Amino acid sequence: MKNHYNRRQFLRLSGSGLSGLALLPGIVSGMKSSVPTERVVETAYGKLKGLQSDGFVTFKGVPYAGSVSGANRFKRPAELKPWAGVRDALQLGNPSIQAPNQTYGINEPDPAEDCLFLNIWTPACDSAKRPVMVYNHGGGFVSGSGGSAMQDGANLARLFNVVVVETNHRLGLLGFLYLDELWGDEFAGSGNRGVQDIAIALKWVNENIERFGGDPYNVMIHGESGGGMKTSALYAMPEAAPYFNRASIESGPGLKFKSPELAAETTELLLSDLGLTKATAHKLLQMPAVQLLEAQLQLSKHGMRSLVSSFEGIGASGVGGFSPVVDGTVLPVHPFSPAACEISKNKPLLVGWNEDEQIFFSMFGGDLDAFKLTNDGLKSRLEKNFGDEADRIISTYRATRPEASPTDLYIAIYSMLSMGLGSVRIAERKSEQGGAPVYLYNFGYKSELKVPGTDYELGSMHAMDIAFKFYNVAATKGPNGTDIPGMAGSREERFQASRNMCNYWTSFAASGEPSAEGQPQWKPYDLNTRPTMRIDSQCALIDDRYASELAMWREILEPKTN
Known part of the structure; x- marks a missing residue:
């Protein structure tokens, strides 16, 4: 379509x-x-x-x-x-x-x-x-x-x-x-x-x-x-x-x-x-x-x-x-x-990605069918890229997302593939280097606006973070005085999420250490605890996020060595 x-x-x-x-x-x-x-x-x-x-x-x-x-x-x-x-x-x-x-x-x-x-x-x-x-x-x-x-x-x-x-x-x-x-x-x-x-x-x-x-x-x-x-x-x-x-x-x-x-x-x-x-x-x-x-x-x-x-x-x-x-x-x-x-x-380095990157790519790629997938449709799509590994990929993601729809799983899988894997690898290699710290993040604020032509929300799609990191999330006034929401949507929580992101980014710019008042301390990434900051109206520092998914991708994608 x-x-x-x-x-x-x-x-x-x-x-x-x-x-x-x-x-x-x-x-x-x-x-x-x-x-x-x-x-x-x-x-x-x-x-x-x-x-x-x-x-x-x-x-x-x-x-x-x-x-x-x-x-x-x-x-x-x-x-x-x-x-x-x-x-x-x-x-x-x-x-x-x-x-x-x-x-x-x-x-x-x-x-x-x-x-x-x-x-x-x-x-x-x-x-x-x-x-x-x-x-x-x-x-x-x-x-x-x-x-x-x-x-x-x-x-x-x-x-x-x-x-x-x-x-x-x-x-x-x-x-x-x-x-x-x-x-x-x-x-x-x-x-x-x-x-x-x-x-x-x-x-x-x-x-x-x-x-x-x-x-x-x-x-x-x-x-x-x-x-x-x-x-x-x-x-x-x-x-x-x-x-x-x-x-x-x-x-x-x-x-x-x-x-x-x-x-x-x-x-x-x-x-x-x-x-x-x-x-x-x-x-x-x-x-x-x-x-x-x-x-x-x-x-x-x-x-x-x-x-x-x-x-x-x-x-x-x-x-x-x-x-x-x-x-x-x-x-x-x-x-x-x-x-x-x-x-x-x-x-020092910050690196990360948005939780729902793939929504953007499916929407602007004209793939509206991605937003109404069945279980069979999801498996068919994965088989085109990964053959017999499709069932394993689905079961790994289903284990950590038991309530997710087939489209939810598709978005999670391909968001990791497009932006997540490379971001994690950068954090790992920067940490291994033993120099200045690296900080890993996920942007997770969810816009409630819908993908045009569907009932699926924009969520944390690719490019959603831009307005937040520049504090450009306010609505504009239309000709009749009504509010016109931007891509960030209309929920009041978007302002706090934007303040949090701006505070983390500008404090990092000032000192090389990201911090935000009232939010968790952001610890540098290391290969033991692997902390990831989830950016939202209330941020959370999560150790070893996506551990099972990343372990699976390493086995599937990394070259086999004898």
């Missing part, structure tokens, strides 16, 4: 409580809104004009590097040139070139090849030296932007006293086409331009964020889904290492990335699809960006990554896809395979 629901419209619903204009129950009382005033800050490159509102200041569309178009396509960005006078930083910058309707910002300009902009939300442009939280947007490695309404940073900045930064960076073919073996040193690192752009943005933050009230030596990087995978890559990159102190990988466990051999095969397929050879490949430099995007979309039909093959996460795309490349230079090693990378040994 095809899913007729518009993903763009749905995700826009989740951007409630934006820009600090809504009063947030239980946190902000007696605050009066006012007309924003201009605020000018001088950076190392020139003066920027932002907007100051009640309790926060925003600067949007701030350039952090030079051109990546024309002669700079597939290369490191040109140096950012200083400007004279005062430059407006009042509107979001252009996202990277991508398929239509994949960005969710308010008044966001169209995608463009020159896209290296960042946005800043800060409580004040003073000398307070607050923790800085640099968020990497989701969308895999092919879509999204740092201007999405759901991840607007105003509430997080003003209510939790941090500076929030989000970037746009190159995506897809323009950000991850591997040309090192084709054109040599001038294009070395081409398979990692998208994450290298973020590293360059981190350098900009280091040089300038003190002018925006931030501490350049107390920077946390984090991101969800594709942003989690980008964070994984940055965690292993020498170019990024000097400019961040801790990290959080959220529903995007990138243990391994693409090999040069696989990346080169993708490049060869692209040339073939475009009717080019190695001798005529230079035409890639002159083609309009829209033509390259069309070729990228066609190329994606050649291969897809597998989500169910091992504990090694989801970072590496298959032939025809785009993701970072372990090229030995920009990205010297896999971040967490076969072990946690040495370069970030002393940097």
Whole structure:
């Protein structure tokens, strides 16, 4: 059954409580809104004009590097040139070139090849030296932007006293086409331009964020889904290492990335699809960006990554896809395979996933049949992936969920396969390393809204956590004055769950130790007790969560050794 629901419209619903204009129950009382005033800050490159509102200041569309178009396509960005006078930083910058309707910002300009902009939300442009939280947007490695309404940073900045930064960076073919073996040193690192752009943005933050009230030596990087995978890559990159102190990988466990051999095969397929050879490949430099995007979309039909093959996460795309490349230079090693990378040994890490990730993927994949499974239907689906192991998988999950429906079991199984196994493996390998601590979590707050066309609730689906970690869970007012709930739903408990998540994340940003008033102490992950924090309106620290399920997956998925 095809899913007729518009993903763009749905995700826009989740951007409630934006820009600090809504009063947030239980946190902000007696605050009066006012007309924003201009605020000018001088950076190392020139003066920027932002907007100051009640309790926060925003600067949007701030350039952090030079051109990546024309002669700079597939290369490191040109140096950012200083400007004279005062430059407006009042509107979001252009996202990277991508398929239509994949960005969710308010008044966001169209995608463009020159896209290296960042946005800043800060409580004040003073000398307070607050923790800085640099968020990497989701969308895999092919879509999204740092201007999405759901991840607007105003509430997080003003209510939790941090500076929030989000970037746009190159995506897809323009950000991850591997040309090192084709054109040599001038294009070395081409398979990692998208994450290298973020590293360059981190350098900009280091040089300038003190002018925006931030501490350049107390920077946390984090991101969800594709942003989690980008964070994984940055965690292993020498170019990024000097400019961040801790990290959080959220529903995007990138243990391994693409090999040069696989990346080169993708490049060869692209040339073939475009009717080019190695001798005529230079035409890639002159083609309009829209033509390259069309070729990228066609190329994606050649291969897809597998989500169910091992504990090694989801970072590496298959032939025809785009993701970072372990090229030995920009990205010297896999971040967490076969072990946690040495370069970030002393940097604390948060890692985890949402309990009901698969709801999102089934809903937007058009698989509404997944929400009305029978026992036979569940077994049939598992047999396609696991053959004779299907009965064993069902009985293992049924033992810990005796009241679960077949759909409940399906969601639990495939949520673990897509995001859980890799997250656990990262926690294990980071703990084994014996350096800075790692903290494992599950996001568990359940939205009561229904999957369109079904009676099944959204629960803790993939991407549900974004609004919670930015405290954007308030309803918005419709034209007739009625409340329009965001993706988080309407239950009052959502505010406490969001406060808990924001407190844990911002305290981690400040000190490397997550804590939240009135909630359990979050102990670092270890290989004996294996504590996992479940994030909800009342959080719970659970030792050795999913023990029987994980033991089963290890036996089924890990290579057999003699």
